[in-house]
Amino acid sequence: MEIGTGKSYAKIILLGEHAVVYREPAIALPVKSVGLSARVTPQPDGRQTVTSSFFTGNLNAGQLTNFAGIAMLIRRLLIFFNAKNQGFHLTITSALPSERGMGSSAATAVAVVRAFYDAFQTSLSHDTLLNWAAVSEKALHGNPSGLDAATASAERPQWFVRGKAPRSIMMPRNGVLLIADTGVAGQTKIAVGAVAERLKQDPKMYRPLIKDIGNTVRQAALALAQDDIITLGQLFNRDQADLSALGVSSPDLDRLINVAIDNGAYGAKLTGSGMGGCMIALAASDQAVAITTALKAANSAKVWEYHFESK
Numbered sequence: 001m002e003i004g005t006g007k008s009y010a011k012i013i014l015l016g017e018h019a020v021v022y023r024e025p026a027i028a029l030p031v032k033s034v035g036l037s038a039r040v041t042p043q044p045d046g047r048q049t050v051t052s053s054f055f056t057g058n059l060n061a062g063q064l065t066n067f068a069g070i071a072m073l074i075r076r077l078l079i080f081f082n083a084k085n086q087g088f089h090l091t092i093t094s095a096l097p098s099e100r101g102m103g104s105s106a107a108t109a110v111a112v113v114r115a116f117y118d119a120f121q122t123s124l125s126h127d128t129l130l131n132w133a134a135v136s137e138k139a140l141h142g143n144p145s146g147l148d149a150a151t152a153s154a155e156r157p158q159w160f161v162r163g164k165a166p167r168s169i170m171m172p173r174n175g176v177l178l179i180a181d182t183g184v185a186g187q188t189k190i191a192v193g194a195v196a197e198r199l200k201q202d203p204k205m206y207r208p209l210i211k212d213i214g215n216t217v218r219q220a221a222l223a224l225a226q227d228d229i230i231t232l233g234q235l236f237n238r239d240q241a242d243l244s245a246l247g248v249s250s251p252d253l254d255r256l257i258n259v260a261i262d263n264g265a266y267g268a269k270l271t272g273s274g275m276g277g278c279m280i281a282l283a284a285s286d287q288a289v290a291i292t293t294a295l296k297a298a299n300s301a302k303v304w305e306y307h308f309e310s311k
């Protein structure tokens, strides 16, 4: 084993979360200014240790924490490389807030897999990378669509349908996407489970919402191709109405969404699993400062600006 490194990015789902679990399309983009890196170094004394913002200690101790999925992934990687007892120290450095719908767990998995493949000097295909990332994502919330890992490992925005190869998709050439953190942890497992339960209990009521999200995403692809951010903003609002009816919004998300709209955004919605986490708003570039100021005044824990024309 040599020293190995791996990188990944935060992901933002523009449209299609939750419905993507049921094979409707989704559109997501990697946010390269918010990155995560993993570095693994061999440790001659055989100890297997980790330093990160969410877990620090022996790999074995990680089994009982929110690092459990990644700990399992690392053990399987070591078995794969025939190095079960190899000592190592893994350092994860991340600018992503965890549990905020920015794909922190998938980004961690992607960077860790890349670092171990690099350390064992083995080439890694994109398909294999996504299969490995699914190991910890499954442990974390049971039924992942694969969208998070696909986007955290991508260089370009993605059109994603579960079970199919992700495709790159054009983004607008103008306007700004504001990403605001409610400061409240999102609850991916609970939210995905709640939607599954509602679909089971009352399919007549909830199935059409999933279908409508899929249709919204298809229309958004057209708006993107036409560089029409006003229509795209309206589609954000329609998607948010469906997500809210599915029961995955929250009072904090609704408050920030309303603040963005009141301050001139074309549209705003939750991003990721919801029930906390982040919201996104789409606006003309010259509205960015006013909306960011208003979101901060409304107690958003953090606001990021993603200017499309500079990408």
Ligand code: PMV
Pocket (backbone or CB within 6 Å): 016, 017, 018, 019, 020, 021, 100, 101, 102, 103, 104, 143, 144, 145, 146, 147, 148, 186, 188, 192, 271, 272, 273, 274
């Ligand atoms: O909360 P996040 O960032 O893990 O996003 C989850 C996205 C869902 O569509 C709700 C679930 C999935 O696996 O796609």
